[in-house]
Amino acid sequence: MCIPKPILVALAGTILVSLGLGQQKSQTIKQPPDVINAYRICEQFQKILSQNLDFNAAFDSTFTTDKSRQRGIAIKDGELGDIDFAGVDDQTLINAYKSRMQLIYLMFPLMSPSDAEEAVFFPAIIQAMFKRKNPANPVEFATFASQLERDSRDFRAHLDKLVAKYPAVAERVRKFKSDLVTGDFAPPKSSLVTPLKYYGSGGGLSTGESYYQIEGYTVVRENGQMKIAGIKFFTRLF
Numbered sequence: 001m002c003i004p005k006p007i008l009v010a011l012a013g014t015i016l017v018s019l020g021l022g023q024q025k026s027q028t029i030k031q032p033p034d035v036i037n038a039y040r041i042c043e044q045f046q047k048i049l050s051q052n053l054d055f056n057a058a059f060d061s062t063f064t065t066d067k068s069r070q071r072g073i074a075i076k077d078g079e080l081g082d083i084d085f086a087g088v089d090d091q092t093l094i095n096a097y098k099s100r101m102q103l104i105y106l107m108f109p110l111m112s113p114s115d116a117e118e119a120v121f122f123p124a125i126i127q128a129m130f131k132r133k134n135p136a137n138p139v140e141f142a143t144f145a146s147q148l149e150r151d152s153r154d155f156r157a158h159l160d161k162l163v164a165k166y167p168a169v170a171e172r173v174r175k176f177k178s179d180l181v182t183g184d185f186a187p188p189k190s191s192l193v194t195p196l197k198y199y200g201s202g203g204g205l206s207t208g209e210s211y212y213q214i215e216g217y218t219v220v221r222e223n224g225q226m227k228i229a230g231i232k233f234f235t236r237l238f
Helices: 033-052 055-062 067-077 090-110 115-121 124-131 138-165 167-180
Strands: 210-214 217-222 225-231
Touching: 033 055, 033 167, 033 210, 033 217, 033 225, 055 090, 067 090, 067 225, 090 138, 090 167, 124 138, 138 167
Parallel strands: none
Antiparallel strands: 210 217, 217 225
8 A cells, every 4th residue: 555655654652652661670760740740641642542542632631732832733743735834724734633643543553454454444535535635735725624634534434344344453453542551651760851952943842942752752841731742753664
């Protein structure tokens, strides 16, 4: 199956960060409260996602609530095109990002199908979702965002039908959900976790702002609470 750049995302790392964390047995280090809470918010994201693979619910409960941050995340991480987003309103951008991420998380359980499974998992109508071109200009973005939302709903319906018909797919989904919440999700016990400083451009962070990189999650302190400000995937062909 040929899937374009926006969907060539990581499978290892971020989605299963709960496995193998904090298992070193040397002298225990007491982590600052912000570190502990940073890990907790990432764990919360995965727990919510594991219930029904609902990215929107996980996002709303654990991500930054600052609209300007959310907008920056959508532009930088959503791979929604290279257009001038100045004329696109915040909520349309954020909704497009949520829909794209929802599609990706729903697709994860179906990855690496056998030759026989591929045609069933990814028929032409489903493959078309991942071949849609990004909008050529800001005027087209609202229509594009609405299509992404429809695609995510249609893909969920497709996945639900596969689960009901094929026990092997039901097991794939069960295992994926289980992996999200399996393992010791905790800070390292033998090394102190320290914040990093952001000196990049765009995204949900400001220049010089402190943040934590918890595996693939970017976590910041916002209004006295730790919040996710991005998920970084590693490119992998599949």
